[in-house]
Amino acid sequence: xxxxxxxxxxxxxxxxxxxxxxxxxxxxxxxxxxxxxxxxxxxxxxxxxxxxxxxxxxxxxxxxxxxxx
Numbered sequence: 725x726x727x728x729x730x731x732x733x734x735x736x737x738x739x740x741x742x743x744x745x746x747x748x749x750x751x752x753x754x755x756x757x758x759x760x761x762x763x764x765x766x767x768x769x770x771x772x773x774x775x776x777x778x779x780x781x782x783x784x785x786x787x788x789x790x791x792x793x
Contacts, residue, residue: 753780762788 749756749764753776756764761784765773774793777785 750776753777758784765789 747768749760750773753761761781765777765784765788774785774789777789
Protein backbone atom coordinates (compact mmCIF):
# COMPACT_ATOMS: atom_id res chain seq x y z
CA UNK A 725 0.00 0.00 0.00
CA UNK A 726 2.87 2.38 0.73
CA UNK A 727 4.17 2.06 -2.80
CA UNK A 728 0.81 3.16 -4.18
CA UNK A 729 0.91 6.36 -2.15
CA UNK A 730 4.49 7.02 -3.20
CA UNK A 731 3.43 6.75 -6.83
CA UNK A 732 0.44 9.02 -6.27
CA UNK A 733 2.66 11.56 -4.50
CA UNK A 734 5.04 11.55 -7.44
CA UNK A 735 2.18 12.05 -9.89
CA UNK A 736 0.74 14.78 -7.70
CA UNK A 737 4.02 16.72 -7.75
CA UNK A 738 4.05 16.67 -11.53
CA UNK A 739 0.45 17.79 -12.02
CA UNK A 740 -1.84 20.54 -10.78
CA UNK A 741 -4.17 18.15 -8.98
CA UNK A 742 -6.30 20.30 -6.70
CA UNK A 743 -6.89 17.68 -3.99
CA UNK A 744 -3.20 17.03 -3.42
CA UNK A 745 -2.54 15.87 0.13
CA UNK A 746 -6.12 16.05 1.33
CA UNK A 747 -6.61 12.29 1.29
CA UNK A 748 -3.38 11.53 3.17
CA UNK A 749 -5.44 10.71 6.26
CA UNK A 750 -6.29 7.29 4.82
CA UNK A 751 -2.66 6.28 5.30
CA UNK A 752 -3.13 6.50 9.07
CA UNK A 753 -6.84 5.61 9.25
CA UNK A 754 -6.20 2.65 11.56
CA UNK A 755 -4.43 4.90 14.08
CA UNK A 756 -7.07 7.64 14.22
CA UNK A 757 -9.55 7.85 17.08
CA UNK A 758 -13.26 7.72 16.33
CA UNK A 759 -13.71 11.51 16.52
CA UNK A 760 -10.96 12.09 13.95
CA UNK A 761 -12.41 9.40 11.68
CA UNK A 762 -15.83 11.04 11.87
CA UNK A 763 -14.33 14.45 11.08
CA UNK A 764 -12.63 13.11 7.97
CA UNK A 765 -15.66 11.07 6.98
CA UNK A 766 -17.94 14.11 7.27
CA UNK A 767 -15.66 16.07 4.96
CA UNK A 768 -14.83 13.38 2.40
CA UNK A 769 -17.83 11.04 2.45
CA UNK A 770 -18.04 9.33 -0.93
CA UNK A 771 -18.40 5.95 -2.55
CA UNK A 772 -14.60 5.73 -2.72
CA UNK A 773 -14.18 6.35 1.00
CA UNK A 774 -17.01 3.96 1.81
CA UNK A 775 -15.27 1.23 -0.18
CA UNK A 776 -11.97 1.92 1.58
CA UNK A 777 -13.69 1.75 4.98
CA UNK A 778 -15.48 -1.44 3.97
CA UNK A 779 -12.14 -3.19 3.52
CA UNK A 780 -10.21 -1.46 6.34
CA UNK A 781 -12.64 -0.73 9.20
CA UNK A 782 -15.82 -2.80 9.30
CA UNK A 783 -16.63 -1.62 12.82
CA UNK A 784 -16.71 2.02 11.75
CA UNK A 785 -18.66 1.09 8.63
CA UNK A 786 -21.31 -0.81 10.59
CA UNK A 787 -21.67 1.85 13.25
CA UNK A 788 -21.53 5.05 11.21
CA UNK A 789 -21.86 4.44 7.48
CA UNK A 790 -24.37 1.61 7.09
CA UNK A 791 -27.27 3.47 8.77
CA UNK A 792 -27.07 6.11 6.01
CA UNK A 793 -26.83 3.72 3.07
